[in-house]
Amino acid sequence: MVFNKNILLGVTGGIAAYKACTLTSRLTQKGANVKVIMTKSAAEFVSPLTFQALSRNPVYIDTFDEKDPNKIAHIDLADWADIVIIAPATANIIGKVANGVADDMLSTTLLATKASIYVAPAMNVNMYGHPAVMRNMQQLDEWGYHFIEPGAGYLACGWIGKGRLEEPETIIDVIEKHQSIDPFLQGRKVLVSAGPTREKIDPVRFFTNHSSGKMGFALAEAAAKYGAEVTLVSGPTALTVSNNKINRINVTSAQEMYEAMHDYFADSDIVIKAAAVADYTPKLVYDEKMKKQPGDLQIEMKRTKDILLSLGEIKSNQYLVGFAAETNNSIENGLKKLEKKHLDAIVINDISTKGAGFGGDTNIVTYVNKKQEQKDIELATKIEIAEKILRFIDRDMKDEKH
Template sequence: MVHNKNILLGVSGGIAVYKACALTSKLTQQGANVKVMMTESATRFVSPLTFQALSRNPVYTDTFDEKNPAKIAHIDIADWADIAIIAPATANIIGKMANGVSDDMLSTTLLATQASVYIAPAMNVHMYAHPAVIKNMKLLDKWGYHFIEPGAGYLACGYVGKGRLEEPESIIDAVVEHQGRDTLFTGKKVLVSAGPTQEKVDPVRFFTNKSSGKMGFAIAEAAANMGAEVTLVAGVVNLETSNKNINRIDVTTAAEMFEIMHQHFQANDIVIKAAAVADYRPKQIYGDKMKKQPNDWQIEMERTKDILQSLGDVKQDQFLVGFAAETSNALQNGISKLHKKYLDAIVINNVSVDGAGFGGDTNIVTYVNKLEQPEEISLTSKHEVANQLMAFIARDIKGEVK
């Protein structure tokens, strides 16, 4: 996956720069075309000449050092790169990237590139845990940057903990794995539902639930990034979509979502129902606001149509995935739902567990296919959960699990 790829290696200042030398060498040995760009601080640890010898290309350190007057160097390299790897990535360069700061050649080039960017942090354990650094990393993750988590161990500062730059082989493995995902769903059409529905009581009141839609949106984004043409049916959420491969359709009620999902079902190869649809709605909707009364107010509720069951009933060749948000007996209830609704797989999460469930940016789920082989995805960002779920789905469609 790196052979003949144009790779920009951004090196920022930290003691882990020495590992970037080995990374340059290994990438070159695997047939990658590597160009190294260093911050001024990085040059205090290792000479640019070292990287020039290892990459067999000029090393870039100064925005204003234009080696070819016919080209603007940082724009030319930004366009040239297929992949950008920032290793080591200090708290400083991460902060610049998250805040649009471009005060040197590396930060300026990263603002201009359209390449896939992989960030391999390396810093003191307390710096890595600082709220500002965490905030910046979460923002970059949301924007589609890819993080290669640092290892835990003895650090140069004398502390022991998380913050050590991952080994060069592991960095390459992470990039290769992710690059392989990019084409998993090329030519496939994926239908995803996300978020809550709202069921009206009167002009000012409605029933809904705590779903934010973040998990479903992350799945739609992951599928689109892996080459799929995605239709996203979104309930009432405060989320944006920017991927050109996602066609978003907004709905409000369970009835509207039922209608849209059935309209698009037959045209799609993979259908993932991540939405938290209301099971009940008010039997009577009032045209005027109901005034406060001295007595209790009872609202009679009626069942909404079961979207997932109805899709399972008419399923042909589609790969149909449901979600089960549970608070007890999660695995047992999820597997029961898997078979009852004729699903190909189900994603189960216990929303009562810290870090999982509605509203947050993380999740903990169990993926179960028709062979009833539970696969745990431990606490991680919803974006990474989505990536892993799509990889499981791709594997099961190919029939690689026996």
């Protein structure tokens, strides 16, 4: 899986830098195109000439040493790379990238690249367990960086514990296994909506619902994992995406979600509306806070635009999937929605069932396509359910072509 891949190897200043020489050699032997960026500290441990000889490519150290006047080196390398490996990754480089610091050739390139990044830490056991280092690694993990955990054993500093750079063969094996994920959505553009909407009453109040956005976010993450170009239109939620290639569009109201979904719809191949959009919005919105009055309060509501129906009426080659969160007659109501809104498939879930519904990390759903072929997905995590839904969609799209 590394054959003919453009691999950018970042080597930082630790005694384990010598293992990066073997890693460069092994990658080159496997047919990878390897270029090396060294920090100035790394060059104190291993000569740049060593990496140049092993990779048969120039070695980059200084941001301002532009080898080709027609290119900006760190941007060119960032765009060139298919895979980036940081090995060894010191606490310093992990901290820099986690906090957006770009003050040398390697850190500027890391912040500029869209390639998959693999981090192989190597440091003293106490440094590895320090709260600051752990926090920085957690941040990178949330952004979609892939960590290759260090091994445990005798360290160069004399301590025994976790912090030793993993062996080059193991690093390559981990990367190859990860890269071998079937990119069955490669080349497809996927548009997903997620989360709730908020309908403003006045500057301090709004109507909303219990949607957490977890199912929609899981669908976006899974689609990106399998190679799709993903746009996620999200209502207000505390969730973050771990894949930095997902194009996230934040909206608040039903009207804003309507506009965003229509903006990206024409250019999409697969559209999944998992958001829980308000059906009604206040007819009158107050510019100032409403004061408490004696007696009851009535707020007149008007219908919001039906996003799914409007997309179903204009779709051409898009595969349009809706969600139906029901509390009774789930399948019957879901099938009516499938037909009425001109959908290609619908995902039905009974939110009153234990383990299903809003807020939780699990779900139980039924996938039904327009041929009314029904697939039940038993209790599973939302990411597992998302992956199965995408497989069903891919199968149905292929079946339509035959």
